[in-house]
Amino acid sequence: MHVPTKLLDDPADAVTDALRGLAAVHPELTVDLEHHVVSRNHDHHGDHRPGKVGLVSGGGSGHEPLHAGFVGLGMLDAAACGAVFTSPVPDQVLAATTAASSGGGVVHVVKNYTGDVLNFQMAAELADDEDIAVETVLVDDDVAVTDSLYTAGRRGTGGTLFVEKVLGAAAEQGMALADVAALGRDVVARSRSFGVALSPCTTPGSDRPGFDLEPGEMELGIGIHGEPGRRRVPVPATGVAREVARVSVAAIADDVPLDGEELLLLVNGMGGTPLLELQVLAGDVVTELTGRGARIARALVGNHVTSLEMAGAMVSVCRATPQLLQLWDAPVRTPALRWGA
């Protein structure tokens, strides 16, 4: 007999029901339950500005609060929510693009996964047919993928948060379409992530985990679905957080110089790791980073880009500039991230 272990009503309706819940508690958002699109309800705050560049992202569901939780003032204008771990289809992305469009063009923030790339590409063509100018910013911040020539390339993971926050602020301040897109590509180039899984997750409706990870093993260099990156190793008997911090920061430092850099830091939980553990990890990560001559300018610790209930964490950094810090500090008011507004 199947014993439910997930807090759902009907697993088949998990995404719809979650969006219905989001709508119930956030009247400042418009939730399109047919297309699974969440957008800013501009009437609610009277903050609609014709000509403002629209910012759209999306992807498979299961990574909450990404992306729907980051819709609001100073961040996304709309998010397209696919089935669990499956990218949205072009019609959904087009609906999000239309909702976000106020005449100044729309930027698509796309995580580099084959399905996301193909569906957003097709949606951009459909938007072009409707005379909405679309620029795409492809996020590929994941240093775990070392042989990008022979794979689908570096994945878009935790760094997506930096891109969405910074571009949201830039669009809010009236930056033009091409400049927002160029800034986005610069933020991607400055961002790096590395993730570790300590347990797999089970998608709603499935009866077993998405991958096998024996107790006592951890997977180094995961993407945001637990898909593998570098290798599987035993979990050390003690100092697990120190080891994860050491491996993650070393992988990032192998890829970009950190000495003398001012960093935005995200210590991101994958959904199944408590904040207490993430704070332990954050302390160890800061020790590793400062030991390499970096300075932490701003930091976020928590579950922001998750993989259902997977245990594990991801370390993301963005090498900041004064402009990026100013945009990072700008007001934001969304379900999952808010300050200064």
Add this chain to the structure above:
Amino acid sequence: MGRVSAALTAAGVRDWLQRFATAVDEHAGELTDLDRPIGDSDHGVNLQRGTHAVLAALDAADPATPGAALVKAGSTLVSTVGGASGPLFGTLLRRTGKALGDADPVDAAALAAGLRAGLDAVTALGGAQVGEATLVDALAPAVEALEAGGSAQEAAGAAERGAASTDDLVARKGRASYLGERGIGHRDPGAVSIALLFAALAGSTAEDGS
């Protein structure tokens, strides 16, 4: 037996895709199991969602020609499947249908040429070549078999062997590519689905009595 020269009509396309949908239903668990170690274990259920929508769309629109039926089927797959499979399978059928134009019925040579156009569109979109452990490893040999004058049965056999060949390949596209050498020994689920598509074509044309 199974010569596509039995000539494909719009009703024939409906029968072909009905058989494909039935095969996807029967093999959904297997497709998902194949996807589990290398992807995210949803290929079967995603494709099922798409093929059921295709049958409903064909019944509602009742396209007049094989080309129109394949275009409708393809755009329905794009709009319902998501992931990489939706754009790739959808583009295959849609571009094949567009290449068939208004021809009715469609003979074997035209179908081979149409599927070639579909294959070319898929490789342009996804960037995969033969040998990279993707659906192209099943699709390319099946199209080549038809182009060489082979039967749908022979094309299905070529697709099946192509899918089996992915067992020993290192994936270089899609989510399986992150496994590297660890992916060896895993059959690509997209290639298996393509083999089901051509087996459905063989089943459909065989019963046309040619």
